[in-house]
Amino acid sequence: MSYAKKTMIGTLWNTMSNMGNQLISLLVYVLLARLLSVEEFGLIAFSFLILELGNLFVGFGINQNLIQKNEWDDTFAKTCFWFLLGVSTLIGTIIALVIAPLSNYYYQAGSGTVLLFLALVPVLNGVSLVNSAKLERDFKNKQLSAITLISVTVGGIVSVSLALNDFGVWSVIWGRLLQSALNSVLLITATRFRPAxxxxxxxxxxxxxFGLPLMWIALMRFIAEKTMNFVVALVLGNAAFAFVSVAQRGQTTLTSLTISPLNKMMVPSFSRISNDKVAESYYRVLRTSSFIVLPVIIGFAAVAELAVLLTFGDKWLVSAELISILSFVIIASILGWFLPAIMISQAQTRAAFLLGVITLIGNVSAAIAAAFFGIYAIAVAVTLVTFVTLPMRYRIIQKFVNISFKKSLESVFPSTVGALTMFAVVYSSLQFRVIKTGLLPLDLTLYVILGGVCYLAVLLLLFRPFFYTSLKELKALKRTKK
Known part of the structure; x- marks a missing residue:
């Protein structure tokens, strides 16, 4: 089998695995949100946010290094193992001995104990990172996907089972520890690599x-994306943080199922085309992405109330209102999503880093400025600042590639008009309960259908050429993937 075909199959398995993991994780997340109190759920969500931050340092970019090597070097791999074990142990120790006591004193009593146990997770993950890289390097993506799915499923089942038996936050702790331990055991068993x-x-x-630049970029991106979470947790407390976490979870899942696969398929093309064609390729990416993603995310905002009621329950209705605000950031996100990839493809890593700095400063400033006005004010501020910083980011890339901000706006304009019209129709219909069958799942389905019909009608009536061009580009993309 050719290298290109192996790469394509590997990418396909990674995408399928990601979809499976997202759906299983979402199911477990929903069940736990229903079973735990808002305060308990907020405590767990905050602890997992700290854990996610710690895991950024554990990987250290070594997976990419091992995978990119021309040949597998056992000595290098063994050095990687001990290096990662040292880093992961250090991170776990910092979480247990520094962050846990601080959290217990300054954030909430009891959070320190949760973090003390979860500090084992980075260590459990660190012992199998080299094994994971070897499987991916050997194109054993199917096996890697199966291991991940098994671990996530077993950990989820344990968490839900314990939650049903009133174990509270401990249900999630034991489930997460089991997931990490099982994942590492299966990865080590699946490979012949043994570290001397x-x-x-x-x-x-x-x-x-190799790892430090990647780690700092990942850290900056993480803080930029999670600024609202940190500010809400530290200023407004546990319950408010829980509502934000639930609101963002649905969006994260939808983004992973829509933008991320498109990103993996489209972005590599930027490095294979000449400079004079980068702009046109970028506009095409914007058209195709906006055509699919905007109606999904903004449509979700329109039916958020019903979706949250059906999945999480009425105690989480505040999250539905947050979804309706935060979802509109997707319009600006689409316009800025691929800019760092273009800069990297042009070997302009400093410009890509600067794009991240602008996003980080904007998000931090907006969240802090709005912090004492409440959770909705923070959501509005973070959404608005994404639009405000967009022209600045375009000015940076225009120094290296001839991409017009105006033409970029024109590329997403039809989808934006269609999605916003759809939102107005569906959201207003929902407020007046135009559709009311008495069955929540049926109501949600009918509103989704109404939204889909409305979106397509706007495109066919007002932007027919855009509609057919987008369909043609999607078909071309599908043929390329095959």
Whole structure:
């Protein structure tokens, strides 16, 4: 089998695995949100946010390094193992001995105990990262996907079972520890790699030089994306943080199922085309992405009340209102999503870094400025600042590629008009209960159908050429994927 075909199959399996993991994780998330109190759920969500931050440092970009090597070097891999084990142990220790006591004192009593146990997760993950990289390098993506799905499923079943038996926050802790432990055991069993005590200083130097830039970029992106979460948690408390977490969870799942696959399929093309064609390729990406993603995310905002009632229950209706606000950021996000990838494809990593800095400063400033006006004010501020910083980001990339901000807006304009019209029709119909069958799932389905019909009608009536061009580009993309 050719390298290109192996890569394509590997990408397909990664995409399918991601979809499976997202759906299973969402199901577990929904069940736990129903079973736990808002305060308990907020405590767990905050602890997982800290854990997610710690895991950024554990990987250290070493997976990419191992996968990109021309040949597998056992000595290098063994050095990677001990290096990662040291880093993950250090991160776990910092969480247990520094962050946990601070959280217990300044955030909420009891959060320190939760973090103390969850500090084991980075260590459990760290022992199998090299094994995971070897499976991916050997194109054993099917096996890797199966291991991940099994671990997520078993951990989820344990968490839900314990929650049903009134274990509270401990149900999630034990489920998460089991998931990480099982995942590592299965990965180690699936590979022949066994680490001897081999540490090469030259390799350590290479790992640091390769991993540090990736780690800082990932850290900056994480803080930019999670600014609202941190500010809400520290200023408004546990319950408010829980509502934000639930609101963002649905959006995260939809983004992973729509934008992320498109990103993986389209972005590599930027590095394979000449500079004079980058702009046109970018406009095409914007048209196709907006055609699919905007109606999904903004449509979700329109039916958020019914969707939250059906899945999470009425105690989470505040999250539905937050979804209706935060979903509109997708319009600006589409316009800015691929800009860093274009800069990296042009070998302009400093410009890509600067784009991230602008996003980070904007989000942090907006969230802090609105913090004491309440949770809705923060949501509005973070949404607005994404639009405000957009022209600045375009000015940066225009120094290197001839991409017009005006033409970019024109590329997403038809989808934006269609999606906003759809939102207005569906949201107003829902407020006046135009559709009311008495069955919540049926009501939700009918409103979704109404939204789909409305979106397509606007495009066919006002933007017919755009509609057919988008369909043609999607078909071309599908043929390319095959």
């Amino acid at each position: 005590l081999t540490i090469n200083r030259v390799h350590i130097t290479e790992l640091v030089h």
